[in-house]
Amino acid sequence: MNVPPRVTDLATDYHWRSTTASDINEHLPTFVDLVQVLNAQHVIELGTRSGVSTVGWLHGLTATGGHLTSIDLSPRPDLDDYEGWTFIQGDDLDEAIVSALEPAEIVFVDTSHTYEQTVAELERYRHLVKPGGVIVLHDTENRIPLDAPRRPLFPVKRAIKEFAEANGLDWFNYPNKYGLGIIRMKG
Secondary structure (H helix, E strand, C coil): CCCCCCCCCHHHHHHHHHHCCCCCHHHHHHHHHHHHHCCCCEEEEECCCCCHHHHHHHHHHCCCCCEEEEEECCCCCCCCCCCCEEEEECCCCCHHHHHCCCCEEEEEECCCCCHHHHHHHHHHHHHHEEEEEEEEEECCCCCCCCCCCCCCCCHHHHHHHHHHHHHCCEEEEECCCCCEEEEECCC
């Protein structure tokens, strides 16, 4: 992956990341649109890696004055200290972390991509999504995610389908860039 230029301007950082090839860059405009359509005041991001999605969410939140809370097992990505961003290093399923979070209009899941982890995250975080909000998951079209067991195939998509069906929810899938699933919670 290309290393972004060191910038302190979020709009410039967003433009660079959304136009530079990565596994998620094509979805950044969708993140911005979701924030604006939902007038999101809080987004919870599970998994940050290098911060590409983080910058997308932050850029969208500049229009609403909202806040992003990111959680990852790995250290904080090498990003500037953008206003409206809190990074928590830890396990996103740790009850101490989950119970300290405020409800959000959007919960974004992009962690291990294993079936079991995704199911657990959907169950744990569904209660933090405000009515009418969404849960967004990356890698729905990833047949066998890196470091995930070989079965089931398409573990994120399978977890979404089962979760949506069990809870009477609708979801939509963007198949590009490894896929992006969006589950609309009941309003």
